[in-house]
Amino acid sequence: LELIAQKVAERTGIPVHKKDIERIIQSFMTNPDFWYIVYLSSQPFNAVAETIKVMKEEGFVLEDKQGKLFLSEEGKKLADKYSIKPRLDFSCKVCGRKGISLEKLKELLQKFKEIVQTRPPAIIDYDQGYVTPETTISRIALLADRGDIQGKDIIILGDDDLVSIAAALSGLPKRVVILEIDERITNFIKKVSKERNLEIEAVQFDLRKKLPDEFLGKFDTFLTDPPETVEAFEAFVGRGLATLKGGGCTGYFGLTYSESSYPKWNEFQKILVEKFKVVITDIIHDFNEYVNWDYLLPSIRDDLSFVQKKPSFNWYRSSQYRIITLENFLRWNEEMTGEEFYVDKDALTYSRRREDVE
Amino acid sequence: LELIAQKVAERTGIPVHKKDIERIIQSFMTNPDFWYIVYLSSQPFNAVAETIKVMKEEGFVLEDKQGKLFLSEEGKKLADKYSIKPRLDFSCKVCGRKGISLEKLKELLQKFKEIVQTRPPAIIDYDQGYVTPETTISRIALLADRGDIQGKDIIILGDDDLVSIAAALSGLPKRVVILEIDERITNFIKKVSKERNLEIEAVQFDLRKKLPDEFLGKFDTFLTDPPETVEAFEAFVGRGLATLKGGGCTGYFGLTYSESSYPKWNEFQKILVEKFKVVITDIIHDFNEYVNWDYLLPSIRDDLSFVQKKPSFNWYRSSQYRIITLENFLRWNEEMTGEEFYVDKDALTYSRRREDVE
Numbered sequence: 157l158e159l160i161a162q163k164v165a166e167r168t169g170i171p172v173h174k175k176d177i178e179r180i181i182q183s184f185m186t187n188p189d190f191w192y193i194v195y196l197s198s199q200p201f202n203a204v205a206e207t208i209k210v211m212k213e214e215g216f217v218l219e220d221k222q223g224k225l226f227l228s229e230e231g232k233k234l235a236d237k238y239s240i241k242p243r244l245d246f247s248c249k250v251c252g253r254k255g256i257s258l259e260k261l262k263e264l265l266q267k268f269k270e271i272v273q274t275r276p277p278a279i280i281d282y283d284q285g286y287v288t289p290e291t292t293i294s295r296i297a298l299l300a301d302r303g304d305i306q307g308k309d310i311i312i313l314g315d316d317d318l319v320s321i322a323a324a325l326s327g328l329p330k331r332v333v334i335l336e337i338d339e340r341i342t343n344f345i346k347k348v349s350k351e352r353n354l355e356i357e358a359v360q361f362d363l364r365k366k367l368p369d370e371f372l373g374k375f376d377t378f379l380t381d382p383p384e385t386v387e388a389f390e391a392f393v394g395r396g397l398a399t400l401k402g403g404g405c406t407g408y409f410g411l412t413y414s415e416s417s418y419p420k421w422n423e424f425q426k427i428l429v430e431k432f433k434v435v436i437t438d439i440i441h442d443f444n445e446y447v448n449w450d451y452l453l454p455s456i457r458d459d460l461s462f463v464q465k466k467p468s469f470n471w472y473r474s475s476q477y478r479i480i481t482l483e484n485f486l487r488w489n490e491e492m493t494g495e496e497f498y499v500d501k502d503a504l505t506y507s508r509r510r511e512d513v514e
Numbered sequence: 515l516e517l518i519a520q521k522v523a524e525r526t527g528i529p530v531h532k533k534d535i536e537r538i539i540q541s542f543m544t545n546p547d548f549w550y551i552v553y554l555s556s557q558p559f560n561a562v563a564e565t566i567k568v569m570k571e572e573g574f575v576l577e578d579k580q581g582k583l584f585l586s587e588e589g590k591k592l593a594d595k596y597s598i599k600p601r602l603d604f605s606c607k608v609c610g611r612k613g614i615s616l617e618k619l620k621e622l623l624q625k626f627k628e629i630v631q632t633r634p635p636a637i638i639d640y641d642q643g644y645v646t647p648e649t650t651i652s653r654i655a656l657l658a659d660r661g662d663i664q665g666k667d668i669i670i671l672g673d674d675d676l677v678s679i680a681a682a683l684s685g686l687p688k689r690v691v692i693l694e695i696d697e698r699i700t701n702f703i704k705k706v707s708k709e710r711n712l713e714i715e716a717v718q719f720d721l722r723k724k725l726p727d728e729f730l731g732k733f734d735t736f737l738t739d740p741p742e743t744v745e746a747f748e749a750f751v752g753r754g755l756a757t758l759k760g761g762g763c764t765g766y767f768g769l770t771y772s773e774s775s776y777p778k779w780n781e782f783q784k785i786l787v788e789k790f791k792v793v794i795t796d797i798i799h800d801f802n803e804y805v806n807w808d809y810l811l812p813s814i815r816d817d818l819s820f821v822q823k824k825p826s827f828n829w830y831r832s833s834q835y836r837i838i839t840l841e842n843f844l845r846w847n848e849e850m851t852g853e854e855f856y857v858d859k860d861a862l863t864y865s866r867r868r869e870d871v872e
Contacts, residue, residue: 173841175762182661198795239688241664246618246655248609255611255798256604297604303540306599330597404533404776418762418838421793429783435776436783437556437833439797440613475795480776483531 157238160214164206169501171419172203178240180207181227184217185235185242188224190462191471196243198413200502201456205463223462253442256297258290261326265293268322271348275318276340278449280505283383283498284316284338285449288470292322294443295408295476299377302478304406305329308376311399313363313392316341319379324354335361335371364492367395372487375399379408381444381474384415385500387492389424394488397432403483407434410444410474415502432486434479443476455505515596518572522564527859529777530561536598538565539585542575543593543600546582548820549829554601556771558860559814563821581820611800612834614655616648619684623651626680629706633676634698636807638863641741641856642674642696643807646828650680652801653766653834657735660836662764663687666734669757671721671750674699677737682712693719693729722850725753730845733757737766739802739832742773743858745850747782752846755790761841765792768802768832773860790844792837801834813863 157174165172176199183196194204208225211217216231227235234240247253258265269289278284296319299305305323309331312320318341320334334356336342345358361367378399382392396407411424428434448467458464499506515532523530534557541554552562566583569575574589585593592598605611616623627647636642654677657663663681667689670678676699678692692714694700703716719725736757740750754765769782786792806825816822857864 171841173761175760178762179661239665241661241686243661244658244664246614246616246659248606248613248615249617250608251606251613253613255606255609255613255800257606258604259607260604300602301604303537303599303601306602307597328599402533403531404536418793419840421795422787422791422840425783425787425794429780430788433780435779436794436797437779438799439794441796442613482777482780483529 157234160207160210163210164203168202168206170200170203170417172199172207176203177207178238180204181231181235181240182243184208184225185227185240188226189468190223190225190465191467191469193225194414195471195473200417201414201504202502202506203417205457205460208462209460219462223465225462247442252445254294254298254440256294256301258293258297261293261297264296264322264326265289267325268293271321271352272318274344276338276344278316278451280451280455282316282338285446285472286316286318288445288447291443291445292317292319295319295379296322296326296328298476298478299408300326300328302406304377304408309374311335311371311375311378311396313378313380313396315345317381318345320345320356320358321348321354324349324356325352331355331357333357333359333371333375335359335363337362363391363395364497366491367398367489371399372489373399373401375405376401377406377408381410383498384412384420384502385497386420386423386427388497390427390488391492391497393428394432394486394490397434397481397485398487398489400481400485400487403481403485405481407479407481409477411477412472412474414472415504417502420502428479432488433482433484435482436477436479438476438478440476442473444474445470446472446474448472452504515592518565518568521568522561526558526560526564528558528561528775530557530565534561535565536596538562539589539593539598540601542566542583543585543598546584547826548581548583548823549825549827551583552772553829553831558775559772559862560860560864561775563815563818566820567818577820581823583820605800610803612652612656612798614652614659616651616655619651619655622654622680622684623647625683626651629679629710630676632702634696634702636674636809637696638809638813640674640696643804643830644674644676646803646805649801649803650675650677653677653737654680654684654686656834656836657766658684658686660764662735662766667732669693669729669733669736669754671736671738671754673703675739676703678703678714678716679706679712682707682714683710689713689715691715691717691729691733693717693721695720721749721753722855724849725756725847729757730847731757731759733763734759735764735766739768741856742770742778742860743855744778744781744785746855748785748846749850749855751786752790752844752848755792755839755843756845756847758839758843758845761839761843763839765837765839767835769835770830770832772830773862775860778860786837790846791840791842793840794835794837796834796836798834800831802832803828804830804832806830810862
């Protein structure tokens with residue numbers, strides 16, 4: 157396992173170790189579908205793809221004609237030697253690990269589903285990809301369950317998930333503001349607000365830029381969904397913090413394993429608790445479920461047959477974070493210039509974008 | 515609100531601010547029962563009790579003959595002014611915010627319930643208080659759902675929750691070891707192991723002491739339930755880490771708001787991500803539900819009628835943490851001598867123990 161981990165780490169530039177390989181083996185002992193393995197292993201997509209490639213080369217993994225993946229006899233011996241057993245699914249079938257119920261929000265969900273039928277499709281330019289309507293409404297339920305939306309001033313930094321529409325429809329917040337770079341989305345939200353008589357302030361804004369004064373220190377709660385580079389994380393979450401009124405305010409955002417290794421999660425967490433001086437109160441596994449987006453297969457590596465197979469379920473998930481500001485929290489609001497804003501080595505599209513450049 | 519917060523902070527020594535008071539007001543707009551307010555507000559018990567005392571003195575809160583708490587007309591105006599609305603309960607009724615289902619584990623739960631009928635009662639000497647049988651089995655389900663128990667070597671540091679018995683009964687782990695200071699508990703576990711033919715290694719051990727070599731670097735997963743002082747947290751979680759084989763191993767433990775303010779949570783999180791070099795992968799709100807313990811009322815402040823009322827439900831909860839070690843994580847194993855091991859200003863029993871001394 158050490159050797160496999162070393163090879164994968166060398167080829168991908170992602171820190172991969174023995175226990176990570178164990179988790180990937182656990183996952184394909186549980187389900188032979190590549191996208192399910194990525195989902196289950198909680199490892200970066202590129203690390204999982206490369207691990208399977210290496211294990212195929214070494215004869216531990218077999219691929220059948222449908223692209224399903226199995227342990228060979230050698231692979232089974234390896235699993236036995238390291239006492240690796242399949243995963244067991246004990247998720248709550250009602251809430252799907254969210255811990256939140258939509259029972260009382262059926263009407264809101266129905267209305268929201270109608271509205272978003274004509275939403276703009278996700279495009280690669282801004283690293284887009286939106287969550288299921290159930291996930292969007294679950295976020296509203298989560299905020300209400302924790303007391304962070306009723307009577308509150310809410311801001312959403314980047315809103316391809318259309319949380320602003322769900323929030324305004326719920327009638328709970330006092331004020332809803334969104335900042336979004338993509339004019340297709342701000343226009344869509346403006347159109348819906350007008351048609352449905354919702355009060356949403358939609359502003360076109362590039363979050364790489366400094367926030368103007370009018371948004372600083374004005375909100376109780378922010379929501380965002382940062383691209384998973386350190387730079388973008390700081391810009392999205394940091395500016396989210398800058399919009400808050402003071403200590404005891406809250407922020408909500410998602411982080412994946414598919415695009416962020418454990419060491420990167422640790423980096424993000426150090427930024428949160430040390431630099432930004434906030435408390436992480438919740439990390440809810442599997443909370444956010446993304447709808448498969450059209451540009452996935454053309455944007456990822458095309459040298460592996462099992463990877464270039466259309467996913468049959470919503471495999472791309474993220475953990476939902478909730479944070480609370482301490483009194484001395486950092487109101488981060490610096491100008492960004494980085495070119496690596498959307499993509500690093502953990503990104504799904506890393507190898508393709510690298511090719512484009514080379 | 516600022517003034518109330520200041521008074522409470524001065525009298526309790528706990529950092530309490532405007533938004534904390536808002537959360538407490540939200541809570542008693544939702545439910546008039548003191549213990550429910552403590553549960554719902556996610557604030558230290560002593561801060562909540564003192565806030566209500568101050569708000570009663572200032573005429574914002576009324577107490578009826580049954581000890582129920584309400585906003586007065588003045589209090590309602592205050593809530594209106596700050597746009598404070600009641601909490602809304604969107605918890606999943608099936609799993610109770612845990613995200614985990616016990617559907618497939620009914621038999622295990624039943625067996626476990628039979629066994630624990632004769633367990634030793636919780637005593638104050640070691641800050642004991644155990645979780646419901648459902649919670650113990652949910653922990654096993656959570657570990658299995660994440661792949662952290664099947665075929666693994668497991669150690670439990672302090673086991674008044676009897677997780678070791680549930681783990682061994684499940685048949686999942688390769689090895690189960692417990693370290694526990696209370697001989698009543700080690701004896702109970704030994705007796706049960708013998709009767710039921712379970713393989714559990716139960717060792718009487720005081721976690722203030724350095725772990726001997728035989729336990730270092732030997733386990734895949736540890737579980738613990740630390741008393742919530744910085745010293746005890748380091749000793750329980752740090753020694754848990756010292757028992758692990760290497761990077762990518764996991765640890766599980768709970769933290770409350772009733773005995774730990776947000777700034778203390780931030781301290782704990784800094785220790786985890788910065789000093790111990792681990793990643794927090796999950797914080798599951800409300801996961802651990804404690805059975806009300808006999809010594810509660812005699813151990814807490816006795817000058818407030820609404821506090822000295824027996825709780826009618828299991829109000830004491832904790833959030834379930836799951837952590838994963840990075841490759842360079844700290845194997846903490848220092849000798850402890852602190853007298854403040856079990857109690858600090860956030861502790862339930864702080865005022866009483868202080869009285870004992872004065």
